[in-house]
Structures are given as structure tokens and as C-alpha cells.
Amino acid sequence: MPFPDDEQIMKTAQGLLEGFQTVFGKHPGMRPAHAKGILLTGTFTPTAEAAKLSSAQHFNNPSTPVWVRFSNSTGIPNIPDIDPNADPRGIGIRFQLGNRKHTDIVSHSVPFFPTRTGEEFLEFLKAIASSPPDAPHPNNVEKFVGANPSTLAFVSAPKPPPKSFATQQYFSVTAFKLIDAAGKETFIRYHIVPEAGVDTLDAETVKTKDADYLQTEIKERVNTTPIGFKILAQIADEGDVTDDNTVHWPESRKVVDLGSFKLDDVLADNAANQKYVIFDPIPRIQGVGPSDDPLLEVRAALYLLSGKERRAA
Template sequence: MPLPTDEELLKTGSDLVAQMQAIFGLHPGFRPAHARGALLTGSFTPSQQAAALSSAPHFSAPSTPILARFSSSTGIPQIPDTDPNANPRGLAIRFNLPSTPDGRRAHTDIIAHTTPSFPTRTGAEFLEFLRAAAASPPGAESPTAVEKFLGAHPDALAFVQTPKPSPVSFASAAYFGVNALRFVGGEGGKGIFFRYRIVPAEGEVKTLDAEEVKGKADSYLFDELATHLGDSGPIKFKLLAQIARPEEGDVVDDATKLWPDSRELVELGEVTLDELVEEEEGKEMQKNVIFDPIPRVQGIKPSEDPLLEMRAAVYLISGRQRRAAGPPKEVVEGLGH
């Protein structure tokens, strides 16, 4: 995964990493966003419909090994699970594919969050948003910089105002891929635009209200992962694709725009997570695993959404910083990357 050559993209990506570190503090070895996380391993079993939509190898193989990471928002490695700023939660999934003919390891990733959209369309706008937030400390005279930004950006205001409840468990939350992608190589011909959605296999999404959160331990979500695996068995999700209808006005290059709930949801398969990565191994993975929002695999192509290249640049820049920093300097129980 090489760095992009576009100078403006590189500068904005570097500025975004620096701005998040300015807001949340510099924590060598940790991500500047979604710093607190846990790694699990498991497998993906595709549905029959998946291979009809795409020629992606994990949609035709009987089963594919996966690595998944649950995470909490912010760049603060020790943020309590009960802090509202820890929402939205994240789920990244890596499909470990067969090696390439020249022996290189191959994979493709999904990066999803418990919110179905993003506050801005571009990375430059998101940088402006973060800078406005940093310039608006508690007690600042109104209208603050962030209030002015939100007043001029209704999509960002809608994102901020959307409720973001804490989940009962990472296993009981629904996760959304906010960027549109495109299936190719299936029966759909030239391509079908879609967004990923990951939902509990039993179908029920469970969240807590503010009073219920107050009664929870600071690490209730991460503690529950081990309890769930030990008492209830593997964590299972359905991997879905929400199918866009651009001919009816669905926007496929803007992560701030939602598609109607009436759009078709196709089940692509089942995600099964059955084992937590041990802490010591997780520390080493933290240095090396860089999830990629661009699919880079046969059968799935990126859309023209400008956030895709920007997110990839930010993740790669911050990932290289983690590797250079060595193992994390702070230890968080249940932490893995």
C-alpha cells in the first residue's frame, strides 16, 4: 500500500493526523482516531448471492479467515467505554485472501462505524471541522468557530445532532460502511454501487440510554468480549450490501448523503468471530496492521467518493508513525490493534 503521489492529498492527510493528535494528545504507537480497540480472529462464509454480485475471491471460497477490530472513537487510548465521546464505535474486518502468484500476502478490508454517514464530503472540509472544534473550548463566546462551521455545513450539523447511543455490547451493534463501492464481475454487468452494513446475526440491535450507561464499568464493552466468547460462544454478524439506485437520485460519491431505507439489502454472508488476540501478540499487530478503506481486490472497485483516497492516506501516514514508534507506550486492558 504505497503513499499517494498527489501532494495536496498528502499534505491534507498529514495535517489531519497532526490535528487529531493536537486534540487528543500524542500517544506514540496508537492510532490518532479510534485508538482503543480489541482484535479478534474468525472466518467469513459467503452467501450464494455474493458470488452473483461480484467476482471477489472471498465471495466464492467456502470460507475465508478474517481479522477484526472493535474500537472506540477519539485518539485517547484509555477513554472509558462510558464516555459519550467514545461513540461512534468502529468495526474493521480484514479478509485474508490466498497469496498472489509471486508469493505476496493478499487481503481486502472493510471499515465501518455505528453511524451511517460522515460529517463532511472531503478531507479538507473535515480538517476545517476539526480546527474549528479545537478553536472552540468550553466557555468560548458564542458563536464559536465550530458553531459557525456547523451553521455553514448542514450535513455536518445533522451528523453532530444524530443520536449516538452506546451499545450493550460490540456484538449487539450495527456498523455501516459510509463510502460507496462498486461490485464488478458478477451478473450485474458493468457494476452495482453499494455500501456495506454489518448487523448482529440474530438481527436485534441493542443500545443503552444515558442512565443505563452510568451504571456500567469503564471497560464494560471490552470486558464483555471475553465473557461473550466464553459464555455465549462466537460473535456472529450478517454482512449486508445496501444497493444504490443512482437512476433514482442516490448519490454515490458523497459519504454525507444517506440512501433511502427502502433500498434493497443483499446478504453477502456471515462473519464469525471466535477468538480474542492475546495481548502480547496484539501489541505487535498494532504496529503492523493498517486497515485500508479502498478494497484493492478483484470484483470490488472504489467509487469516486473523495474521502476514500483521503482516508487511505491518513491511515497509512498514521500507520507508518505507529510502526516507527514501536510497541505502544501505554497498556490498556483488552487492547489490541
């Protein structure tokens, strides 16, 4: 995962890192966003359809080991699972391809992202940081949301807390391209769907839960039975926008089942491994490629910067 050579990307990524730390506090050794999480291990098994669309190793091998990290939103390491700010929840899926080679899918639990670019998201963070509770209305963040329809859509999207990380669905937001053996490219967006079904909690039930109910529940669940998810791909039609995460494709677009993963254990030395692992939003392998979405490069740079800082803590 090399550093980008684009000076503006690195400047924006550094600004985002500092912006998250301004909003959520500086917590050495922890992620600046999605700080609270848990790593599980399991196995991914592709479908025959996946091999038709992509020459990637994990879509063609009979099976591939995976690490999967479930997480809460914000950079607050001890944020209660019942806090509304803990949504959207996140998932990072690492396909372990051998010889220290891997590729990742990074997604969260709403099909929206608040801005198209990293620069716009940095402005959003600055607006949040400069809007204390006693600021007169409309404060800076209210002004930003009011002026940006994609941010309003993200903020307004329903985010009911899940019954379990295992009953939450996740969306990749940005587009990617699957590339077959002949070089044909198919633009897709990932949709990670729980085999147990989507199951969320109402406001009254949430009040009965404790601050770590998701962490506790997922450990108990995986000790009892494997946790399953399907990886679906929504396929773009000719002319669909693939370089703007705030533009959604119609629900009528074809959806293909790429395979499923089963999680059967909590990863040993969980805290140490969470501190060490740096997920990469850009695939960087044969058979899967990034789109031209500008958010990808800046997210990758931010993950790398924060990962290096985390490891050095």
C-alpha cells in the same frame, strides 16, 4: 497499500494526522482516531448472491479467515467506554486472502459522516481545536456545525452506547462497487448487522458500567459462544449519488445479504497486532472497487501515514 501520488491528498492527510493529535493529544504507537480497540479472529462465509455480484475471492471461496477490530471513537487510548465521546464506535474487517494479500471493510456505528471531503473534515478539526470551553459563543466549532448541514446531521444523530460491540450495527458510509465476472458494476453501501440484534443502553444503565465494560464483555462473550454478524449491501438505483458520503439513498433501496462472519477468539498478542495492522478503506482487489467518493483516497493516505508513524514508535 502504496502512497498516493497526489500531493494535495498527502498534504490533507498529514494535516488530518496533526489535527487529530492536536485535539486528542499525541500518543506514540496508537491510532490518532479510534485508538482504543480490540482485535478478534474468525471466519467469513459468503452467500450465493455475493458470488453473483462480485468475482472477489472472499465472496466466492467457501470461507475466508478474518480479523475484526472493534473500537471507540477519538484518539484517546484510555477513553472510558461510557464516555459519550467514545461514539461512534468503529469496526475494521480484514479478509485474509493468503500470501500476505487482504482486503478490508472499515465502518462505524452511525450512517453519517460529518463532511464530504478530507479538506472539509480538516476544517472541522481546526474548528474543534480552536474552541476551548471558555470561548465565547458561538465558538468556531458551533459556527462550523451551523454552516454545514451534514456536520449537524452527524453531531445530532443518536449515538446510544451499545450493550456490547457484538450488539452494535455499523455502516460503511462511502459507496463501493461490486464487479462480477462479466465486468458488470453494482454500487453498494455496506451495513454490518449483529446476529444477536441491535441492543443499546439507556442513560441510567450506562452509569452502572465501568470504564472498560465493552472490552471486558466482548472477551467474556467470545469465550462463551461465537459472535456473529451479517454483511448486507444496500444497492444503489440508477441515478443515485455515489461520490458523496453525505447523500443518503432511500431506505426503499434493495438490500442483499453478502454473507456472515463468526468470531471465535481474541487475537493473540493483541496490542502488538493492533499497532502493526493498517486497515485500508480502498478494496484494491479484483471484484470490488472504490467509488469516486473523494473521502476514500484521503482516508487511505491518513491510515497509511498514521500506521507508519505507529509502527515506528
